[in-house]
Amino acid sequence: MDEKNSIARNTAAKDRKSAGGKQSGPKPVTPERLGKIALHYLERYASSAENLRRVLMRRVLRSAQLHGTDSQALADSVDDLIQRYQSSGLLDDTAYALGRSASLHRQGKSTRAIQQTLSVKGVDGDTVGVALEALREEVGPDLDLRAAVQYARRRRLGPWRRDGREEAREKDLAALGRQGFGYDIARHVIGAETPQQLEDELDTSVEEPQN
Template identity: 30%
Template sequence: MTDSHDSPRGRRRSRRAPARDAEAPPITDPEKARELALGILTRASRSSTQLRDALVAKRVEPGLADAIVDRYAEVGLIDDAGLAATIVRTRHAERGQSRRAIRQELSRKGFDEDHIGAALDQIDDEDERDRAGELARRRWDQLAAHPVEVRTRRVVAMLGRKGYPSSLAFALVKHLRDADSQDE
């Protein structure tokens, strides 16, 4: 039985990806492998580990994948240090994530510890506390119609999901509660 659903036009489409021939030979042609690598990098920036894994997943022989990744790093098509720094800046500034959450993401993406550490050096404790305070204030104000207990729980949970320690989250909420009680 296949997994399918009706499309808006009444045709049935399979939800499964097309089956790949598990017995297909690995790709050993350097030109074909480079073409695949450039296609992968065109869609999104990747760490060297991500590019290698994607090439191997597309059946490129692992030794050839390593050689392509090494060459692309040598000529600057892959820059793990620069990409890690960009990810840190955007995740912190745009999403408000903590260093801990960003570190986990970078590790998952295969960046080495030296690149992760150097990239995270852009954010110090004060930057992190300020960003958490901005997020907490905005969420606190959005929840103004709710009881203080609900506001507290939701702000602490939101900060926790972004990777901030609970001690910081509770300290910020206490500050917000105190500020609200002084305004009354």
Template identity: 35%
Template structure:
């Protein structure tokens, strides 16, 4: 059989099974934590996925219960040493989400998806609300307004754009009618509706969205 024929055999193409020994799991865990912070549950998922791939790729049956026990031992040791800390991870993630303009509802879902326990998520949001006097949702909405240049942060409309929107904006002139829909909205009102809808899709309430859009621009 030629070398090419040997390479074409199914066993030759099989990806190498990950090392799920104690040392292999430790290397994988530390390698992951060097790149990312993590919750306990998230790192457990990562390592169990490694075990699943090992079982799938191994030419011979492998014991998966021993690696799973090793994973729990690792997680317990990392929590004791402080390498893993769900509160720290959740607090840092929440702060980052808020800076990016993420609403409370969306932040809660993100934290849960990253393995932060539900009771801890509720506690982190309560602490945040106390520290910001309940303004964390507004601050996040305002951050999103600035990031996406909505409301007062939208760039000035050029004369060409104003013409494209319609010269009916001149004083004393009425907007043209759209067939079957009555009069068209003033472009400024249409833009505001669009901005409100964008904030609503991000999970912000109407009152918070309106307040963020009405906040004067900081030069």
């Protein structure tokens, strides 16, 4: 009986809260609120200008649907915010591309995968090219080989396998292919006799003078 009374009280409390409490869901978007949303997002994530624009426009369109706010006026506010942040340096697509490409490379991503990721975030091709060239100057010209070795090491593919290596060869090649690596690089990495062979090759490429 006590359990039934407790359930009834909880249900009644929820009903009262629903009837007299605050409405749930996002608040109407205003220009001031857009600025707060943008700064909060940039505090948590690195972003390109276009990516931030998309984030804010999703909020604008949702507010228009739920609250009837003026989506065109708010879109103009988004444009103003983006321009202001670019002028102040808070948004910098080149810096974003440099940092993101370096991070993706350390994760073992191919140059193709890096290009696709940055493109999806709205970074233009010229800026992506600048970022990849800077990465080559930093780590060496063999970006894909170095990234493929990193990926194979993390996933224990090819020479990092303890057993069943020959049986898994095609599977390992396909794994590198799905990451955007060309067949020649995939075959070279998976076919290496030992991990040390690949490590020595990468060390040698770093020691060679760059023109």
